[in-house]
Amino acid sequence: MRVLFTSIDGAGHFNPVALFADALVQRGDEVLLVVPSDLRDTVEKRGYPFRICGKPSPEVMGAIYKRFVTLPPEEAEIVADREVLGKHYTEAMLPALEEACREWRPDVLLHDSRAYAAGIAAARHGIPHAQIGISQAAVEEGSLQRAVPELVRHDGAIAQRLHSVPFLSRFPGSLDPSSFTDTRRFRDGVEPRRGIxxxxxxxxxxxxxxxTFGSVTGQLPLAGDVFRAALEAVRGLPVRVLLTVGHGTDVSALGDIPENVHVEEWVPQADALGEAAAVVCHGGSATLLGALAAGLPTVVVPVFADQPANARLVHEAGVGLRVETGIESEDRVGKIGPADVPRIRAAVEQVLADPSYGEAAGRVAAEMRALPTIDAFVDDVFATLVGGVTGAV
Known part of the structure; x- marks a missing residue:
């Protein structure tokens, strides 16, 4: 089987795609990745054959980010999904994806659910495809609908198609009702590693x-305020704290680091979760799913994108607490600062003191462990896509 993969940049988008690429390489399938240049080092280290596609220019993204942090959350979502993903990423990625479809002629295309150019290229070249979900199904649905006004410039049927192709999700069904016609759930198989x-x-x-606030927050203008508020919230608590800030973040700009905190740019998530008693995060889907799979209570301090929705999920499921910050209580995306410190601190103390959060997280973790692994799952997906042709060729 020849399988083409693609993802926009960002660990939260690439890592779910890489899970499938790893699994298919191990079983002998032939893979090719088409990714933006920011992912070059990552795919080279993993040994994948790859091609580089375009991405929005720094000038375009810089101008958008300046607007983004001044907008109310609903308007910011439109900018992120319609302008950034629907317009600029789609236009930048589409030429290389079409070239790969035309020249490499894959049997199947598997793509990050926000890499909308993949669905367009697959349709143009008659290649069956499936999307690998990044967020809750309802969040993916909202993002797609916001992006549609730009996407229909390339493909008038893109929304209907993305609703009907297999939607592959790591979110457990009890927390994630889906409107996608063919939703299939799996577990990533990445177990927390203790003693590392x-x-x-x-x-x-x-x-x-x-x-952690993920791999993107540290690159935004609001990063300093976010990190300093989180550090003050845990200062002096009877806990150890591991803060990861993402590659490219200026750690020296964070100011005085509390004695109980150690800062790293990046640590494998499985290593951190293996020793953690709780997680404090922005609510990015990759971090949240890791915490849920590890059965850890979670405090979510949302900044942007799907994070407010994930914060609500955590609160409603009883697996942790949502901290209301400026993103929800005021009118600007990511407005987190000194006023939020007592709320973050109280939430951390509460999830550590009340065992009900860990117990609820443990029940969700058990549900996730019962889902099929990619190895047990991918043949059924391929059978749907290509009529039963599976295995290496």
Missing amino acids: LPDWWDGSDAPLIYL
Whole structure:
């Protein structure tokens, strides 16, 4: 089987795609990845054959980010989904994807659900495709609908097609009702790894808080305010804290780091979750799914994108707490600052003190463990897409 993969940049988008690429390489299928240049080092290290596609220019993205942080959340969602994904990423990625479809002639195309250019290229070249979900199904639905006014310039039937092709999701069904016609759920099989982290806390055995705002927040103008508020919230608590800030973040700009906090640019999520007692995060889907699969109570401090929706999910499922910050209580995306410190601190103390959050998270983790792995799941997906042709060729 020849399988073409594509994703926009960002770990939350690429990592779910990479799970499938890893699984198919191991079983002997032939893969090719088409990704933006920011992912070059990542795919090279994993040894995938790849081609580089375009991405929006720094000038375009810089101008959008400046507007983005001044907008009310609903308007910011339109900018992110319609302008960034529906227009600029689609236009930038489409030429390389069409070239790969035409020259490499894959049997199947599997793509990040926000890489809308993949659905357009697949239709133009008659290649069956499936989308790998990044967020809750309802969030994906909303993003698609906001992007449609730009997407129909390329393909008038793109929305109907993306509703009907297989939608592959890591979210458990109890938390994630789906409007996509063919929703299939799987587990990623990445187990938390215990005893891997170095002793950055001089022998302390205090509970570990894994504190992260993902791979994108650190590159935004609002990053300093977000990180400083989170650091002040955990200062002096009887816990160890591991803060990851993402590649390219200026750690020196964070100011005074509390004694109980260790800062790294990046740590494998499985290593951090293996030792954590709780997670404090922005509510990005990749981080949230890792916390849920590990059965860890979670405090969500949303900044933008799908994070408010994921924060509501955490609250409603009883697996943690949502901290209302400026993103929900005021009129500007990502407005997090000193006023939010007491709320974040209280939420951390509460999830550590009340075992009900961990118990609820444990029930969700058990549901996720019962889902099929990619290896047990992909043959059925391919059978749907290409009429039963499976295995390596």
